[in-house]
Ligand SMILES: Cc1cc2nc3c(=O)[nH]c(=O)nc-3n(C[C@H](O)[C@H](O)[C@H](O)COP(=O)(O)OP(=O)(O)OC[C@H]3O[C@@H](n4cnc5c(N)ncnc54)[C@H](O)[C@@H]3O)c2cc1C
């Protein structure tokens with residue numbers, strides 16, 4: 001997989017977009033911190049079905065920006081970029097002529113999220129606590145209390161128990 | 165290849181088993197432990213879950229984050245060496261019908277990565293025709309199989325609970341794990357709707373087995389599909405074939421693709437011809453008994469490809485039934501989102517590699533517009549992210565208030581989108597029905613007259629259509645799912661369907677419970693095997709995979725495959741003792757009885 005699918009300009013656009021979608025905040029780093037663009041480069045080669053929607057979508061975005069701002073997306077100012085993104089990031093509010101952009105941004109949002117939340121940074125952010133040896137002894141008591149549920153007597157009697 | 169030749173293997177075996185999945189693994193285990201000399205031919209490579217480890221790997225350790233790929237249909241981490249398509253081994257379809265065929269080629273077959281849902285068939289399941297007049301009864305009943313279910317439970321290990329539900333026989337169970345949080349909600353909803361939700365029955369060791377110190381107890385990583393390094397779950401490779409090899413009575417030839425069953429001039433099975441994929445050489449090996457366990461469709465294929473003077477229609481096929489009555493479980497599913505679970509507290513919720521509760525069939529079909537039942541499987545909660553995690557946020561985050569109780573437009577980006585991912589994590593769940601289809605003669609696999617695979621073996625062609633029985637059942641599933649979800653105050657996010665798409669009924673084959681292709685019966689004109697999985701036409705030939713099923717019940721098939729294979733193996737040993745299989749390909753056979761009454765191994769070198 002040494003061969004690149006995206007050219008340098010496309011990769012730059014992907015990086016910018018992914019950091020707009022998942023920026024750094026007080027809890028965790030950004031999409032590029034989690035190497036999401038590398039993941040996207042890999043996955044479009046692995047799942048060729050993503051190739052045309054991604055390549056075409058990036059082009060669509062640049063053409064829109066050229067029309068509006070006479071610049072490609074990455075050369076726009078951050079404010080211009082956001083102005084553009086706001087047109088395509090909200091499927092239910094977008095104008096009919098923006099629908100292709102919406103579809104592209106949905107895909108970009110999906111791939112960015114998946115790349116991010118399957119990275120070490122992303123999993124820590126989510127707070128997933130498994131994937132390690134454990135002794136499952138049921139839902140913690142404070143959580144049961146929070147939801148006002150409990151294990152009935154029979155369940156407690158028949159289930160496997162641990163002295164934790 | 166000008167130098168193509170067929171080499172005869174000098175060794176002679178008592179029993180040659182083709183395939184090492186549930187059926188083949190059990191036969192090998194039983195026979196080897198009784199002192200029978202066994203050869204296993206396995207089309208895939210050797211495999212040991214303790215050595216081929218993806219357990220406890222993190223998603224970022226895979227460049228595709230565990231996603232599926234062309235030849236790893238269940239993803240990078242899954243233990244399956246195989247999938248819906250195998251390179252160079254096609255299958256075809258007749259009349260534009262659909263059937264998807266899942267094959268795993270590896271020691272242990274599909275049991276290395278199956279769901280471990282291990283349900284006994286009940287008394288009614290063997291005699292459905294008596295109830296609704298459809299299909300056929302089995303030639304055996306629950307009482308015939310029950311002692312073997314008991315022994316399978318004890319040998320392999322299964323957790324569950326005593327419920328005394330008439331058609332869901334209890335087993336010899338290890339204690340079940342407690343339900344997860346969403347499973348408690350499911351249980352409450354079920355109780356309110358009179359839908360039973362009981363502890364699931366999975367072949368996973370919540371406690372070590374008293375009789376087996378080579379297998380560890382489950383440590384709740386939720387990854388049984390990846391293969392368990394401590395053998396905490398059932399895989400034929402680790403739990404049956406490995407100990408069978410340790411008896412010293414089993415030879416395994418891996419990467420050996422069986423081509424045909426060879427018969428002698430009396431029409432009895434004499435051995436197997438196979439291609440050794442390691443050296444590319446064609447071999448023939450002799451055995452006194454041949455046991456097919458290559459999976460239901462593959463065993464049918466072998467039989468149909470084994471044509472001879474005595475068996476012009478394929479072996480064991482004087483009835484013309486081989487390949488017919490193919491049926492898979494029905495399946496339909498729906499999923500959603502539990503608003504009460506947003507922003508939930510984090511803890512390790514992995515549990516065992518599957519659901520902790522399920523719903524057995526609970527209604528009487530007399531009062532319904534479809535004849536057979538289904539059970540419901542559940543999933544959800546705070547699982548490990550993999551490829552696909554976080555997809556489709558625009559379908560959730562516009563519908564519910566965010567962390568701060570504010571409604572927002574769907575989709576979006578930035579810090580608030582990140583908040584939404586945290587907020588909605590662990591609030592999704594799903595359910596799937598697995599139902600009984602009616603076995604029909606006109607759903608079948610046969611040999612495609614024009615197509616061969618890369619080994620030159622004629623391939624299977626499928627013809628399969630659902631009927632209204634299955635479609636109306638799927639409709640009922642969907643109605644039940646919606647009711648359950650609404651009762652939980654959940655929201656359906658996917659899986660709503662209508663008559664146009666058959667109520668979301670999955671294509672035949674998708675549930676991977678295909679059975680029935682060499683069905684058993686008392687009438688040799690209407691069945692391939694007798695009630696001991698033995699061919700009517702060819703007495704030293706057995707089929708011990710799902711092919712033998714007359715009907716597939718609303719249960720998953722594997723526990724019954726295991727029980728029937730155990731039963732057939734004992735019958736084989738009995739018949740060997742009685743020397744029914746004595747026939748003349750050994751030339752000057754000398755009968756020899758050792759002190760235990762077994763004679764067959766002793767005379768091999770004579
Ligand atoms: C993802 C998944 C989940 C499942 N979940 C469940 C579940 O929860 N409960 C349940 O009961 N069932 C489940 N099943 C079904 C279960 O796996 C099968 O019922 C079971 O494995 C069938 O056993 P078998 O011995 O008939 O065939 P297999 O396990 O398929 O084994 C057949 C073996 O034969 C070999 N073989 C094939 N052709 C040849 C040849 N020509 N020569 C030599 N060797 C050959 C194959 O390589 C393979 O190793 C699941 C299956 C899958 C894929």
Ligand code: SF4
Pocket residue numbers: 219368369381382383384385386387388389391392393394395396397515516517
């Ligand atoms: S869930 Fe338990 S049995 Fe399954 S792989 Fe993990 S430790 Fe093994």
